[in-house]
Amino acid sequence: MSRWQAISPFEQHVNPAIGELIRRVGLDKTFVRGEGCYLYDAPGRAYLDFLGAYGALPFGHSPDALLAELASFQHSREPIFVQPSCLAASGLLAQRLLELAPGKYRSVTFQNSGAETVEAALKACLVKTGRKRILSTHHSFHGKTLGALSATGSDKYQEGFQAPLPGFDFVDYGDIQAIEAQLQRYPGAYAAIIVEPIQGEGGINLPPADYLQAVRAACDRHGTLLIIDEVQTGLGRTGKLFASEGVQADCLLLAKALGGGVMPIGACLLAESAYSEDFQNKHSSTFGGNTLACRIGLKVLDLLRDQPELLDNVRDNGTYLLEQLQGLAQRYPSFIREVRGAGYLIGIEFTLDRSHYPQFHGGFTGIMGEQESLVPVLASYLLNVEGVRVAPTLNGASVMRVEPPLIAGRAECEHFLQALARTLQLVAEGRTGSLLAHLLEADAGSPGPGDLPLHAARFDEPVADDHFAFILHPLELENYAEFDESLSHYSRHSLQLLEERLNPLLDPFFVSTVELTSPATGRKVSGDLIMVPRSAAQMAAMPVEESCALIGQAIDMAKRRGAKLVGLGGHTSIVTGGGLRLLDKGIPLTTGNTYTLLTAVEAACRAVHLTGRRMQDMRVAVIGATGSIGSAIARLIAGQAGQLTLVGNPKSARFNTPRFASVITQLVAYGAQSVAAQGSVLARIARRLEGQEAAELGRALLDENGDRIPLKWSNDVQQSLADADLVLIATNSAERFISADDIAVGTILCDISRPANVSQDIAARRPDVLVLDGGIVEMPGDARLGSRYGIPDDLAYACMAETMMLALEGEWRHASLGLDLSNDDLELIEGLAGRHGFKLAGLRSFDKALDPQAWQRYAERFQPVAEPI
Template sequence: MLDHKMDLLNPTIYELLKNFQLDKVYVKGEGSYLWDDDNNRYLDFIAQYGAVPFGYNPKFIWDAITEVRDKGLPSMVQPSLPPIALNLANRLMEITPGDLCYTTFTQSGAEAVEAAVKLARSSTKKPVIISTINSFHGKTLGALSATGREVYQTPFGAPVNGFIQIPFNDINALEDVLVKMGDKVAAFIVEPIQGEGGMLTATKGYLKAVQELCRKHNVLFILDEIQTGLGRTGTLFASDFEEVEPDILLLAKALGGGILPLGVCISSSQVWNDEFGSLHSSTFANNNVTSAAGLAVIEELTKDNQALINEISKKGDYLFNKVVNLKENYPEIIREVRGRGLMIGIEFNDFDDCGSYDMTYLTDKGGFTALLAGFLLNVYNIRIVPFLNNPMTLRLEPVLTISYEEIDYVLDALETVCKIIEKQDFAQLYKYLVGDYSKPNEIVNYRLKGNKIKSSQLMEGEKPSKKFAFIIHYPAPEDVVLNNPSFERFSRQQLYEFMKWQSNTTEPGIVCHMPAIKSLDGTVVEGWLIGVPFGGREIMELPNNEVVDVIAKAVDIGRDLGADIVGLGALTSVVTRGGRAVQGRGVAITSGNSYTTLIAMDALYAGAQKMKIELDNAQGAVLGATGSIGRACALMLSDQVINMSLLGNPKHPTSSKNRLSSLAQEIFERGKRRYQKQNYSGISLWLNNLVVILSNKNKQKADDLLIRINDNKEELELDYIKSLCKYVNIDFPIKMSVDIANELAKSDMIVAASNSPDYLVYPEHLKSGAVVCDVARPADVSPRVYEERNDVLILEGGLVSYPDKIAFGPNLGYREGVSLACLSETVLLALEGDKKDYSIGMKLSLETVDYLRFLAQKHGFGLAGLRMGNEEIDDKKIEKIYQNSLNLDQVDNL
């Protein structure tokens, strides 16, 4: 199979199967088991949705088919009378309820539904077919119109005219429709158990009441037993439980014995009409070969006084009771158990606040049962396929000949799943995706390590008046662990593999709903975190248009939730050109970079003070100075620090040099304006000192400099300033370089704000006693720095304290009441009711930074504690780092 294209049958489904490692190639089937092309054996617990009733390749079915061949019977002789098809029709008449007798054979369940709709309309001369919401009757256009799932219908122009849906198990709803429009209704079609809808079972008395209503209003009663019929529920037909007698009965799936496709629409003599009989036909109907399989199925089920069906009933009770017991043991995990016989559904509770953004995201995108199916298949060799219609329900529908031992094996595996979910050891469910197929030997309790969503407590009558949304992703492997504590069991390489796997899904999803955040002034907002499935490497390396398209979808989700403003987290602002690529979508956008810059610089200055660094004499550096945040940080740093290194991208030296020169020019223009206001610090202080030096050496040059400084129309060109430095023999205060290692080694205060997906700062790069504020996501500073350098202070951006101790579930790895500055900017703008775009593009306005400072003070936001190594660091620990730097300096001076 290696030279074959694997996606030719259905590329859409193939991608789902491949993504969750469900894409096995099965080359052998026998009984309850399948073997793949590597000779691995799997216990099949889905039986092709009930279409493989007696396991794979049952001998008695093949014997019946072989007998047709050996006798030389013709397979098809339409419209003549094939003997085996006629025999099967007679047997169906004998075993089906009431006076059902006329059979219309088909090749599928959907075709049987189509035949029933045509038969009902031709018999009653009325157009309307009623079905139930959440039902499933097939995917041909007529059957799809009866199917009560809009998601299946909309792309195909269904339902066509003449179809309406009412709630399942609601006899009053049916009566209301029949009273109002019974003279237009041809039939009501219903399943005894909504299999595809999540194993929803008809309540006791419902089908009987349906029959009575239909008789009263002269409406045909169509019973769809395509999945439930022929022993699946522990009786020959599921309707036997209420002894109902439909006008039309539909069968398929099990009727073909798991070998051939075969369905039937069987009706009473009162329903049959010549118009249908003369105009409806099918080339492959009344087929001797398929009918031989169907006849063998009927004989197997009815022999020995239905001994097999009696055994199915016992096994069904055994399975159901074991699953109910599982629910009783794990009530927080399992919401409901439904079904009958060997047709059971286990509905799990949603994971909207489970201590893991990934599980919440998976739930939102309908991927939970796919993950579970992949886990069971690859770890326990149990085949259970995802429930595409009901993504939180697991379907247990084994072959009718399943053994008790096989049932126990599956239930033991499901109990392990429940233990994993209960203890929030979610990495156990994901590990097969990164190559670890071992069975869990120890399930660790991570419940205490994960945070729950915690919102502001509101007084009676208080409610959110504004809304926001914020887009997040995992910049680096450590972020995965921070937001999923159990992932600490993964190696760094496995975390990278996990993020790469996650990027195969290109749909954004909601990972957290925050009900309320209350400002100091009493304003309340609610918001959502929306995850995009990209790691730092993927978001930077995948085609930009594809990534931006996903982020745009996330913006649209926020807009449709009613958000007044949508914020861009981590690298989503970078790849959208500071938000420009997702503007104009009917909602305000902020990159969050302005408040990020402000808080980062507050943290840097706080760290410098604690490390006893004198700003006037310090050497500063900005790594990633050509980026949006880096540029703004450099401008703000120039207000306090004179000597600076602006560091660009070594991979693009020419463009970096040009952009760094432009930034240096901005720095001097800012210094010039501050000089005019007599704010003497940083570059403005340096300009004042230069004027003094020139005055003592050459008054004419000093006067010329003063004229240029005070003339708002005159720029302080870099070449001019450099010439003055050369004249008075002093160093030009700003270095523009791509030599990261050399410049960092001289620097006391460093802002790391690159967009690199890889580490740039290593232990050998840093000066003893230095302070680094790493605002980059993913981080610029390598973990080796934390391990090998106890004499430098590494601050992980700037964290923001909130007025209340709120928490966004896992809270991005932070403690209650603390969060990221970029998220906080979004919240602040929402609290203020400011619906304009902010922090857009590569050049942040420092006026916006000042505006955010004002909003923060107004609403009670501010710099939280300093953070290093994924934990907040107190003054005692910082003092220790400072003392280590002094000791190291003493050693170096020996």
């Protein structure tokens, strides 16, 4: 197990979902000590905390005065939980809050969190007015209990919880006309409007000047109460004690800072307009207003009163931070949209996509920007490399929140600014490799100079009528560095960590567009390549419902971009049952398996011919013969091979016999209608058919297993490899399980599987063995894929090419689906390939053109008739 995979007790027992997420992105620090603006881990490293518990740390970590207040209870023994009774500390804290509040309030009710405080305010307004509706704003955040969640303007957090409850409506934040229109639409219906002076979790959004005053006036006109949620902004966060100064609320809500960073507490201040005995009699809390929390609250107010310079510090340094951050935004306008905020509540909004990085085909930095995962990665880099703690806002993941303790001074601000400036420089350069190195045990140094793509990647929306799409996924670890050359200095170990840690955090994404013209008809088509960021092993390990849903997202993207046909590549075909599990997506699909097997058979037969041998003299094994590609290869190769062995997966040996029976029966039926080479397996089957029914002969061949006709089936891969002259491999395995020790002298291996199944050490250890890549083709004209996947971008995998040729022909229909490929599709695709100019890309080995010297070393034991190219 890698170090990053170690699961903490928090992840195991408290919150597995969030625990796994923060572990993947490297935010899973365990801090053992906090003092002032700094946190410390077990080795003693210091981290500047500019997150500040989302505004709950007015005096930083472990303020002495508050810790002393906590310690005093050990000596005073003042009772903490004594409901119902006359709660002295509760009364004193309420009195102080009523004196400090910006307006006139009748009473205070205490809760244990901001969310509970919102709940109390909603209840107070509903019971006071007798009305049934609440008006809130989009992108607001008021908490995660059901009522507070219903007032929170975020589908992301409401989905699945039957929220919002009936009666909750939303308008755009800052739009007073929208509020007025909604109040007029439902006259006399709204009990309250709930609003934040500054939206915190929504992305640090500031309203227009005098917005709160205008909302107050609208409430007065319509008899609606006003709830001002200062849970995050209250008690100094914006440089003022209250951000809503000058506006009388009916309910004023406080929490976070009131607990001083050492106790949870919330307070709902009720004006006379919202006060009712009904609410007071019915709303209570076992822990709300407890003595310990209220004593801490009183001490917090004392400290704020005794340190008036603290708010001056927040105003002055907040202005400085804002100016400096806006300067960085001017330096990097291409990916920083805006810096906004007040005091020590600042947001940096990023707007980044792949058009910034054409040199890296868009790059993973651009993809993370598009999918709102860039800020978490930047937060991880700042934490682990720079020692600075920030985070994204919850509702707006493209916004980085800057929310230091109120005691942070100019030195801490400079520390943060310098760290951020260094980080933004890496973003500007698209250096994904440097941004992620701390997660992947990689060298953070710069990669060597990379080659620009022959054609710059296009990220615009296509408009062509004849449009297709192809869904692919990473086949080899090297694909990541090919796609984003800022990773080119990564070791395989680091690329493996990249795959393991970050793939599950990414959604499918558009890669590039390819344009083709048929040399026969002149027809032009275009197609999108769309990446599902999961390896074959990752998809195989997922529940089939999850993998199909993920691939379905890619298909939905293809449809939005105008595709009329979608091809499925690699394991996207396998895990969807050859596309059959996605028929409900409402668009024609193809797996490309037909052209893949046609090119594989062509490459294998060409190699045999070039060595001067005849196919009728070859012992051929098809590994994966029970699968869709393997079974169809068996049909075709049986018409030429002198001996054929069908090889199944040994892990499912006891279930393979019925499938072998089906494959042999199809082979017999194919022999009845095909012309086979003299001496081939299929020719011998055809002679036997003259006196037998096809089904009867199929059963006989299964039972004979090579006794009368050299057609065998086996679950023994090693023995089959040892007995073969030519091996075609088409399996669902994501492993390189065919090693140098398994193969007979002089064997040709044609590996169609993607990822490949043939071990790379064969090239060095077995010069007597020829390894061919199956299914690599040339496209017509000067078509380019716009990115690379182990092959040059002027070549394509045959499964891609099948999608392309169907589009060029205008065949917007399903093809090559399911486990058994049809003979009609074999005939159709073979014809379309020739018609539209697709052809085998020579002989290739291990993702490269076959080395003439390697060919010479292999072929010298035979009598070659020509060079392989």
